[in-house]
Every structure is written in structure tokens, then in C-alpha cells.
Amino acid sequence: MNPLNELLQARLAAGPVPAAEIMALGLYHPEHGYYRRNEGPWGFAGKDYYTALDLGPLLGQTLALRLEAAWERLGRPATFTALEPGAGRGWLGRDVLNAVSGPFADALVYVHRDDNPAARRAAEEALAPFLTANRARFSAENEPIEPFVGAVFSNELFDALPAQPWRWEGERWTREVLTVAGPQWQAADPGEAGAWFAAHTDGLEPRDGSIWCEALPGLVQELAASLEAGLFLTVDYGESADRLLAKGADLRRFKAHGVDGRWHEDLGEADLTADVDFTRLASLLEGEGLTELGHIELSKWIRTHAPLDRWGGEWMALPEAERRTRTDNLMQLTLPGMMGSRFRVLEGWKEKKD
């Protein structure tokens, strides 16, 4: 059994623990957290969950076009740095680097930033040829980032930040906590979170709810400050603030490709995630000087930016199995009800200061 359970029992003996603290413990305990273990259950295909990257290179290929457009807009700088926080196995970076060519490929330097040790090992393998050619490098999460021209992009970073579920009970806000008897909703002062929720709904109905991610402003500030000029792009699942409130957002546990609300079980052995509040993310980015902010469904973003007719034609020349994989990848990311309609892409632009 993961030693986090003992640690948790000791914490619970002292009183209820807010769900966000349980999520932080389960994912980021320095030794036993799901994203901090050297060995263990952490994982994608065949393990607990998969991301858009497990489906094929379409996301990376489309992203490569957005990065190249940003490079053009910046006036074709000699070095275009693309920082990926929460880069995991480095597959998105690999797919981007495989997709680029010509002068843009010469300018692009990919920076993988993620302290997940198991993911780092996988990334060393996935990025090997690019690391050797100095087209990719690693950056530790506590390493200061020298401001650069280029892009910051991420896939499923913000949904992995510890988040606190809140619920409106008709007269007061309650937050989800874990007690020795199990999870409960307890009255608490929502402070800044409550003010944000109230400002983003026409009227609260009992059991409306949302999540509040305490670490979001700090991370947004750090990432936005690193970008001197260029594109900020993030892919994640979530909604605008009003839709989250109406839906009643909560924490989810992913284990062995099952998803449920048992966020307090199997700490360190299961993935925990929460919807991203895209309205808040955009508002924080705006506060950090980004402009032209907007977010759309991933499926629409792919259909808008990928030359699918041309790529479809090119796939016809591929061997049967490879052609089928590409077609499946396309369907998963563009058809209603599949991954492409559950995820959103947010883009923003940072102009160089004079």
C-alpha cells in the first residue's frame, strides 16, 4: 500500500482535510505522489489514462503550424524557443519537432519542463535525436526562466493542478473535505473564490458548484513573465466559468482507464484531475499582459488550422495500418462526442514591449 495512506490517516486524525490538499498530496508528495514517483503506476496507454498524444501526431502537427505562424509574425527570429510546462513524456515536443522543416526547424528550440521523474525518463527516449542535435533541452521546475521570444504551450497541465471543489447550498458555500468518516461538504468562507463565482453567473441554483485552483495565478504569472513576445497556447479540458458553475465541477480519479469521483482513494496510485476554468485562466493571462485571448473546442481548432484535405491526400500514400491510425486520430480529435469536443484550446499573444 502506498505510504501516503498512513500519512493521510495521521492528517485526518487532526481534523478534516480540504480536497485540494488531498489532491496535492496524491499527485505531488515529493516521494510517493503519483507524478513524483520514480517507479510506479503513473501512465498513459495501457495504464490509467491516455491523452491526445497517445492517439497520434495530429495535435503536434497542427501545433507545429501555429508555432510557425507565430515565428513568422515575430519576424522570423533566429531562435524561437518553445517552452512546454507539464511536458510529461515529451511526446508533444517530439511530434512538433518531427513536423517542422526548413528555416523554422533551424530556429526552433524545444524546452521540456516537468519534474515528473518517470516522465522525464520517457522524454529522454522520445526526444533523444533532438537532444543530441541541441534542438531540445530540459528545464527543472525550479530553474529560473530567462525571458525568450517564441511560445509557451501545454497539454493537460492546468487540469493537474490541485483544485478545490465548492458547492452552493442555497444560502451558503460549502467545500468538499475528507473526514475520518469519508468525504463531506462543509460550510466555509470561500473568500476570493466566492467573489469570482458570484461574478460569473446570472444566478446560483442550489448545488451549482465549481472548482478553485489556488496555484493558478502563480503559475500563470511565472509562465507569462518568461515569454518576452509570442504565442501562449494551452490544451486542456474544462469550460468557461459560467458553464462550470452550472455543471457543478468536481474532482475526478482516473485509474486503469476508469473514471470516477473517488478522489480520496488510492492516493499516489491514481491520477486526479479537475476541469480548468478557462475564463479565469484567460483573465489571469490578460492581467499578465497577454492580448487576443480566446478559447475554442479542440475539434474546431483542428478543423480551423490543419489543412486536413491536403493531409488526408498524403495519408493515402501511407501503408494501410498507418493510414488507419491517422484516420482514427483525426476522428477522435474532430468528431462530436469524442476527445476533440471535450477539450479546449486557449490562445493568446504577447507583444514585445518597446
Ligand SMILES: C[S@@+](CC[C@H](N)C(=O)[O-])C[C@H]1O[C@@H](n2cnc3c(N)ncnc32)[C@H](O)[C@@H]1O
Ligand atoms: C496530465 S500530465 C500531462 C503530461 C503531458 N502533457 C501529456 O499530455 O501527455 C500533467 C503533468 O504536469 C506536470 N506538472 C504539474 N505541475 C507542473 C508545473 N508547475 N510545472 C511543470 N510541470 C508540471 C506533472 O508532473 C505531470 O507530468
